[in-house]
Amino acid sequence: MNFIFSSLLWFLPFVLLPFIIHLLNKRNVKTVEFSSIRFLKLIEKDSINKLKLIQLILLIIRTLIVFLIIIMLSRPVIKGLFAGKITDNNSTLSIIYIDDTASNNGIVDNNERKEYIDSFLVDVLNQIGDKSPIVVLTQSKGVVYDGIKSNLFNLLPIDISKSYGGIKDRIKIIENYLDYEKYSNIELFLISDGEESFFNLDDSDKLKLKDLYIYFLQIPSLINNYSITDVQISNSNISINEQVEFLVTVRNNGKNNIKNSLLEFKIDEINVGQQLISIEPNNSKVFNFKTSFPSTGKYQCTFNIPNDDNFLDNFYYYLVDIPEKLKIGLIDYNNIYIKEILNSINKNNKTIDIYNFNNEMNIYDIDVAIISSNTLLKDKLLNSYINDGGHLIYFPSNKDTDINQSIKNIYDTKSIITYNEHKIGTYNSISTNSTGIPYFYNSEKLNNKNNLEFYKYMTFNNDANTYLELENSKSIWNRYFIKNGIFDIFGFANDLNWTNLPLKGSYINFINKLINTKSNQFVNKINSGDNWKPNVDLNYLNKNLYYEHRDNKELISGKDTQIYIKSNGFHNINTNGQIITAIAANINLFELKNNILDEEDIKFIFPNNIIFIKDDVSNSIERSKYGYELWRIILYIIIFLIILEMIISNGKRFQSN
Template sequence: MMFLAPTMLWGLIAALIPVIIHLYSLRHTKEIEFSSLRFIRELEYETIRRLKIRQWLLVILRMLIIISLIMMLARPVIKGFIPSWIASEKESRVVVLLDNSASMTMKVDGTSLLKTAKSLVLDIADIYDESTSFYCYQTNPLKQIYKGNPRDQSLKTSLEKINYHSSEDHLFLKVDSVLYEQDDFEPNKECFIISDFSKQIYKDMIDFSPMSSFLSDTEETGWRFYLIGQKELSNNLSLRGINILSQIRLPNSLLKIETEVINDGNKEKRNIPVELYINNDRLGQVVASFNKYQSKEFIYQAYPGLSGNIQGHLEIPDDDFVLDNYLSFDFTVPEQINCTVIGSSSEETFLLETALSAIDNQTGFLNIDIKLDAEPNRLLLGYTDVLILYNPGRLQPSVIEDIQMFLNDGGGVIWFSGDRTISHKDNFAIDALRLPRVKEIKALSGEAFFSVSVAQDDHPILYDLKLRHIDSELPQIYKYIDIIPPKKYIPVLKMNNGNPFLLEIPAMGGTFFYFTSLMNLNWNDFPVKGLAVSLLHRILLYLATDENNLKPVLAGEIKTVDIEDKELNSEWVVRTPSGMDFQLVPDYHTKQLKISHTEELGSYSIFKDLKPYTSFSTRLSEFEYPSQRLKKDKVLNIFSHNRVRWIPPQNDLKNHLKDVRHGSSLWRGFLICAILFFLIETILGRSKSKY
């Protein structure tokens, strides 16, 4: 406790006056004449001792009255956050950071946190006088929205222009940046942070080093922080992520879509519809109930019905946080696959060509380009979706470079190893393309063979394969290439001796499917099995489904879309979820479109020469969900000094801040005490006068 008028404490000497008067009165006895002993007998009802005790009680009460009044005049206060040596608000610099990220759109009692936060900024400004240096910033994107007099009406106008932004807030990085740029010469520096304080703070502290010392500065003249928290969420269901389980996609094949719904609030939710839409047609609905903080997963099955780029979304009814009630997604069903086959002769590739022709069946779905060249000098793969290398020998360095570029662009390769792989062993290609190392040809004599079995039932090219008896359709192997698999590979089919027949190898952004035996009746009976056409078809679909352009990005991030050389001079337009169109200019160096207008949540459509080209969706950062908040103690522990105060949500922020900054005034308490002591003294005094 401290006193704003300490000189008044000299008045406590006056508390001795009742004692002095009482002692003085005892030395001067008043004589009263009476003719009877009647008055002395009345003392039998009250002893002399009790009279003395009552007299001293009255003296003490009168002393307490004087002490209480003097303490009240000395203006006692509990020690505040601001040092007592700060002369006035003229020596103060105030910085307010207002979090306008997506999570601040959450509603409490029908009002969004962002709207409430704007009113809190005005309350903060109202406790300072016109001479204070006052700054206000929004966090997303970081921008100074006001500088000047805290009592100026233009501050309110500036606050009204702030809207929410769906991108990540990176709150403490913004605080660090603002304070680092401040030219702070004032002895008192105060920073107000109005936010819901997401867990991203911890991640940013690990990933970045602060430029300023606001977290660790222990000097008395360092920044003082007021962390203004927000109310808890009570009514919210959240759509969390979406996963298209079906990797092989056809218009007439069931598409499996998985999602998760979480109840972030503290209320039970009953009979909530979770609806699936594809191209704005509702194709599925689940009605479910959720207990407090419960999560549930759902899997939908639907027929796309179309080929090309397809847009879909999931939605649930609106609640207190609407941004997680709608989740869009994009996928593609291939319309045509461009396939390039490299072989040494037509006789060698005949069975492979026959299987590919059976897949196409003159529909134009499969565009096959066959190049018969045992040792090509270059591969022009600009229009190729899938490259098939049949029994390749030694590859030219230029060809290896072409394959690497093809893989880096997300291309897919089917590789059939054969005798040329051994006779023209190419260790340089093996290392450059991260292929298996070949050892030798293994062949069985007579009618002996190796049987083949499934290595991974849930692999996308085998999952939900419509064959009644897949075991009877698996090939018998007479001859194969013995290999040493690379470090990273996925076995798909294996022989009964443990060696692989087909494996998947991720490489440089693309994918290899590597067969250790040729499509040749001298090597196996795979060409005459019903599985051959189905398996090749699914591998082609798997490799030709380019998800790079369809991958979602976080709201506010730059989205890149790969395009081909011939498309660079086309007219490009991106359409936002709200229907706004923006012209795009390709990057001729990287052969990409770069889309920066991704602030909205939802699905974006890209048009080439006014025709649909591709699409992608934006996602809410995981740290913007209401459940990703830090508790009070976690936030305070981030600071290594004690110049920080947590301000809980409340209606009267203005007066609360005054008490926190300058301390709580206690004069009213001492005035009440003085009045109580006076009433008690009056009651005892009347009792005394009666006798």
């Protein structure tokens, strides 16, 4: 405990004043002799002891009153966490870090949450001296002001972005200001909703912040809020008139149970489905919608729920892209069965362009590449092709007993590959529990007959990537989703010495579904706040290209273009009204889940140097810097003691009378 006016403590000897007066009064006692019976009763032993006790209590109370008056005038202060450390405001750097990510959007008690951020910012600035250096940064923009507080321009209102991120993304900016030779103290004010991903710090990051005086100011949490956190399709391939099932995940981020909320599904702004949903707070549920697409093209699928305390997370966008022409390249793969089945598929719908790939062609112009161990292309090029959204399919040749090392390098697996060859008249069959069964059979026919035979094959480890396994539980088809693309690796050749599949009616179904499997991850995995690098065909580079999002349209350069995605929704690159490429962007998953940390969680991250503030910002900051003054409490105690002394002393006189 400290005292603002410690010199007044020299008056502490005055606490002896009531005691001295008491002693002086005892000297003035006179002895008067009476003989009445009443007097004799009054001087009984019990009465004398009671009188002495009352005198003692009054002496103690009066002594305490004098003592507390002196202490109160000395202005005692209980030290705050940072009291005594922050001594000079002008040599103290104040860093104000505002979390303006998407999770901070919304309304609480009819007030926008950004108004709470504005209010907190004003309160913080009021606690900083005019000549003190300050730095203001936001999550989305970085540093927005660096200088003396008196020169600060009006930053209000703070706009909430639709981006994402955490302290780790700005840790280098903060680290650049940690100059303890220039500043005697450095304060860090964090203004945020406390969403978990904002504190994306590792141990080394925490070590960099250990000498800072950190204040965390938390804005109020949402009360009623649903958010659509994810949309997936159960089908890995989307074809014309084929049923597609959408799996929609909805989470209740609020504190109340919202019942019978309407979840809608729209395709190109036409309502095609809706459900009434109810979810308990802090829980998620998955809802499904089934539909089909009548033709090729790009379909804008939108899922939405009614407005609540945060409308920003009530929409989820998903783009389905069924190409009008599928470009298939046969790379060093001259298989008669594959060629014939591809030509047969193309006769029916004319949607396939088949190329015998050569060195003059650009592999990135091909949608699906089919290769074997004979390929001369390097694994780095093939990896880059998959990463860019390509679909690479590997079949061994009829003479292979192992898989080419360059192919193994693509998926970087430690899976043990074993070559198997059955005796004449024996074979292995596929397991009906395999994920890839729909590629071969319709479920009705599968129940009646499983007629595929495998005489030679290479097996892989059965794991999460397995799509087709044999009855001995060994995998002969693994699928890998690598960044934006797909890599399918098969353990059997398209050869009658290996399998009877090319002779079966299911073969055309298998190949058709295989080549139409498209990774929708690339067009649907972009988050608002990301940079989008659209893949524009070279044929369009000499034309006027436009980037379009809602009502925003701007002319861009087609070569090495990089576009910052500010908002969720559908984005495209077009020319003369023709869409060349498009994506669907959504709010980041962590911002949608909105897992809010409480005071205990946040203090666990910064165990020794953080003050947690929810309200009364000015007083909380002041007390943490200078401590808490006790004079008001002492004054209340003095008033109580004076009243008590009056009651006791008046009671004593009443008894005497």
